[in-house]
Amino acid sequence: GQQLNQSPQSMFIQEGEDVSMNCTSSSIFNTWLWYKQDPGEGPVLLIALYKAGELTSNGRLTAQFGITRKDSFLNISASIPSDVGIYFCAGANDYKLSFGAGTTVTVRA
Amino acid sequence: EAQVTQNPRYLITVTGKKLTVTCSQNMNHEYMSWYRQDPGLGLRQIYYSMNVEVTDKGDVPEGYKVSRKEKRNFPLILESPSPNQTSLYFCASSFTMHTEAFFGQGTRLTVV
Secondary structure (H helix, E strand, O other): OOOEEEEOOEEEEOOOOOEEEEEEEOOOOOEEEEEEEOOOOOOEEEEEEOOOOOEEEEOOEEEEEOOOOOEEEEEEOOOOHHHOEEEEEEEEOOOOEEEOOOEEEEEOO | OOOEEEEOOEEEEOOOOOEEEEEEEOOOOOEEEEEEEEOOOEEEEEEEEEEOOEEEEOOOOOOOEEOOOOOOEOOEEEOOOOHHHOEEEEEEEEOOOOOOOEEOOOEEEEEO
């Protein structure tokens, strides 16, 4: 299957910090999607990107579709406690939707 | 309310005993898929369906079957479950694979 390398695997945040995570792949994708999963729930879409170079914001979230179509990043600005959870990138081409392994965001004690 | 409904939410079964996890969506979506989620591996696609009677293998199809006889339903069948199929399973639906996927609540399956 197509491999998406998502990093970091986990991170600790302090309220107010900006955080970044990214996904890279050896495959080209037509669409990049970012999801968040809260404990005990299914993933929920945060941002969808459909065009190479596209930069899209959703509140405190900003994501970009890489020019090469092989990568994408997600930034969260001024993090708050409810930002904790698992963030997944997903890439879609003509036939499949593939997910990264996830970035687990935890609040730093 | 737009939703994807999976049943059951939790299931403990024994090796070799056939089981079916049901998935139903009420959004008239064409694309449906099944994923398994394991620690450190994220979501891996098992099977997907582009429309009624059109299904194809995802990345980890071994040991699973699916059917899409109606647009709204996409059951996942384990003919002879084994312990390595112990996992958290999610069904999802969307208009196409490029648009937002709505996920069910998940099914926690344990095979002993």
